[in-house]
Amino acid sequence: MLYPELFKSLEQVRWNMDKDIPWDKFDASLLSDEQAQTIRMNAITEWSALPATEMFLRDNRGDSDFSAFMSVWFFEEQKHSLVLIEYLRRFKPEFAPTEAELHNVRFEFDPAPPLETLMMHFCGEIRLNHWYRCASDWHTEPVIKQIYKIISQDEARHGGAYLRYMKKALTEVGDTARAAFAKIGVLMASARRTEKPLHPTNLHVNQALFPNDTVQSRLPDPEWLEHWLDTQIRFDSEWEKKVVDRILHNMSLLFERTFETVQELNRYRKEIVTRMAPPAHPAAA
Template sequence: MLYPELFKSMEAVRWNMATDIPWGDFDSSKLSDEQAYTIKMNAITEWAALPATEMFLRDNRDDSDFCAFMSIWFFEEQKHSLALIEYLRRFRPELVPTEEELERVRFEFDPAPALETLMLHFCGEVRLNHWYRRAAEWHSEPVIKAIYRIISQDEARHAGAYLRYMKRALIHHGKELGHQARIAFAKIGVLMASAHRTPQALHPTNLHVNKAMYPEDTVQSKLPTPGWLENWLDNQICFDHEWEIKVSSRILHNMSLLMDSTFNTVQDLNRYRKGLLREMPAGA
């Protein structure tokens, strides 16, 4: 069981919102209206950990270990939202999200294969770590810079935890199920490491998750300004090709370690995926 060890390791580095954020360093002259509004959008986006957790618990009912880990992930993700909301409450109270705005991002996600979803969220955490690192560089106000640095480190730890569960799936599920897990991880890995070739931001909050609500079935579509994410990435924090390559490289590096192979490019991973499909046992 991974949960006890993950709880202990994450408890050891958990930050305190009252004492570890330098609230007293706030400099109003270094926060623009444009920057403050993006903080509101990120606060609401982070709130969507609530429906994601409900999805994880529903789709992993037979995995008590992973569901127990959700108690850590859910707590820390909602804490990110709360920290951003607290920043706005202190310094830009007119931008604090309303309960109605937060409630809008809580809607049901359609059931999905658990292994693909696990890999998708691993990649999402890698991507979010890089987004927040870039956001910390873009902002000039000291307190929000510190907040983004702190929560980016959480996202990296979450990616590491998801990776532990991916490794467990390869080892503990038997040869046939382990093979299926490799296919699932490689398939999503090819998609998520190819984001620099797609017009939309490939992150779980920007993907369609409820056919009955389509096309307004992404978390981002439920925000007060649905198109804010692309503008934030392209024109504000300038998450350019160089940064996308960093995300892709990180995904490929971890896939190499996970699969005990070497993937220098997305094409390498895709060839590996096709090989796995050819080796799939008959009737599987």
Template sequence: MLYPELFKQLESVRWDMDKDIPWDRFDRTLLSDEQAQTVKMNAITEWSALPATEMFLRDNKNDSDFSAFMSIWFFEEQKHSLVLIEYLRRFRPELMPTEQELHEVRFEFEPAPALETLMLHFCGEIRLNHWYRRAAEWHSEPVIKHIYTTLSQDEARHGGAYLRYMKRAINNFGNEAKAAFAKVGVLMASARRTAQALHPTNLHVNKALFPRDTIQSRLPNPEWLEHWLDQQINFDQAWEGKVVERILHNMSLLMDRSFKSVQELNRYRKELQASLVLPGTGAPKPGAA
């Protein structure tokens, strides 16, 4: 089991909201209304760890080890929302999200293949680590800069934990797991070719609720994310390149094969897919469906 070891590792570096956030360094002159509004939007977005956890527990009922790890991930992700709300409570209380605004992002995600979902969230942690690093640079106010840096470090550690479970999946399921990871890896490393930010909170997850079936679509300002990325924190091609580089680097480690581009990963994905079907039939091999 990975959960006991991951618990110890993450417990040893867990930060305390009262002791480790330098609340006394707050400088009101360095926080604009525009910046404070983005803190509110991120606080609500982070609250979506709640429905994501419900999804993970439902879709991994046969995996008690991973489900137990969700207790750590859920606690730390909800804490991200809480520290952003606390920042607003102390310094801009009129912008604190209401309970209804938080509850709005709790809705049911449709069942999905567990391996693909695992890879999706692994890539999401990489992307969010970079978004928060860029947000820390964009902000001027010392306390929120410190908070975003702290959150980015948590997201990196969560990505590392997901990677451990991905390695375990490859040991258990071989090419089936590799194919699932490569498929989602190609998608999540192809943001330059899409009109939207590729992150789990911005993907459609419930056809019955379309078009309000993404986390971002249920925020008070559904257009906020793209504006935050493009016009505020300026998450440009150079930063997007860093995300793609980290995804490809980790795919190389997982697959024991070097990927220098998304195209190389996509070719490998096709090789894996071909290995999982019966020759001349196009039908999946037994156990590969």
């Protein structure tokens, strides 16, 4: 069981909103309305940890260990939304999200295979870590720079916790887990080939609500994410390469095999799928 150890390790590095955020360092001259709007959108996006947790608990009903870990993950993710809201409340209250805007991103996700979902969120944590580090570099106001740095470190730790559960799954279900993780790994490391940023909040999750069934589509400005990444914080190909390299590095650790490219990971995926295929019937052969 991983939950007790993960709870202890995350508890030891947990930050305090009153003591660890340098609120007194705020410089109003370094915060524009444009920047405040991006903070608002990220605050609402982070609120979607609520429906994600409901999904995790529903789809992992048979895994009490992972479900217990959700208590830690959910608390820390909601805290990300809270600290961004608190920043706006203090310094740009007119940009603070309304309760209705927050509630709008709470909607039901369709059931999905737990292993694939676990891997998708693992990659999502890696991507968020890099997005927030890039955002911290873009901002010049010292308090929000520190906030993004702190929550980016949380996302990295969450990715590490997910990786622990992925290793546990390899021990328990073997190639079934390998195939699921490799499939999603190939998808999430191929973001540069897609029109939209590949992150769980930008993927369709409720067929009945399509096309308004992504978290991003339910924001006050559904187009903000691409603009934030491409035009504002400028999450360019160099940053994207860092994300891909980190995914491949962790897949190499997980599968105990070196992957330098997405193509190598995809070949490994095909090997696993072939290995899992039932043997051909002699008569058919």
